[in-house]
Amino acid sequence: MRTAVYPGTFDPLTNGHLDILDRAAALFDRVIIAVASNSNKETLFTLSERQEILRYELKDMKNVEVSSFSGLTVDFARQCGAVALIRGLRAMTDFEYEFQLALMNKKLAPDIETVFLMTKSENSFISSSAIKWAASLGGCISEFVPPNVEKAIMEKNK
Numbered sequence: 001m002r003t004a005v006y007p008g009t010f011d012p013l014t015n016g017h018l019d020i021l022d023r024a025a026a027l028f029d030r031v032i033i034a035v036a037s038n039s040n041k042e043t044l045f046t047l048s049e050r051q052e053i054l055r056y057e058l059k060d061m062k063n064v065e066v067s068s069f070s071g072l073t074v075d076f077a078r079q080c081g082a083v084a085l086i087r088g089l090r091a092m093t094d095f096e097y098e099f100q101l102a103l104m105n106k107k108l109a110p111d112i113e114t115v116f117l118m119t120k121s122e123n124s125f126i127s128s129s130a131i132k133w134a135a136s137l138g139g140c141i142s143e144f145v146p147p148n149v150e151k152a153i154m155e156k157n158k
């Protein structure tokens, strides 16, 4: 069984993440979403809220599990028996950061590959931060997130 770990902050899940996840789930037997508990980002949603959102949206995907981790991503991936880390790539601006992260992870765990999936063009300009920012100023975000995520963001903005 080939397992991949898809790590991230997921604050919150967006249609961009869902697209990457759909495609990763078709490539691997098992995909574990690893929600970072100690991401260096200040988050709008708590760790358990982020996981709850993911579990709700992904309940019909049989080979996808939601988990969380602290510490090194590669250590978590090893514990799961994963052979790969999944990362989505958007515009060129992601490349430098992702390249550095992938090389560092390769040094730390030569046996684990990073697999990059190109984001669909319609998602290439979105990010969790931009969506939260637009929502906080009253912008419509329904095109970028599932309805329940939109509702959860609206609740936070009340």
Ligand code: COA
Residues within 6 Å of the ligand: 007, 008, 009, 010, 011, 014, 015, 016, 017, 019, 020, 036, 039, 040, 041, 071, 072, 073, 074, 088, 089, 090, 101, 104, 105, 119, 120, 123, 124, 126, 127, 128, 129, 130
């Ligand atoms: N379409 C649209 N947007 C996307 C996307 C896609 N397909 N994929 C990611 N994004 C966005 C996210 O919404 C997020 O936006 P934000 O910056 O506004 O929040 C951004 O791209 C990147 O987020 P994400 O994919 O969640 O990654 P991250 O950079 O928040 O998470 C970790 C990084 C957790 C993987 C990384 O910090 C890590 O590995 N930490 C553990 C410590 C470690 O092992 N470090 C490496 C060795 S030093």
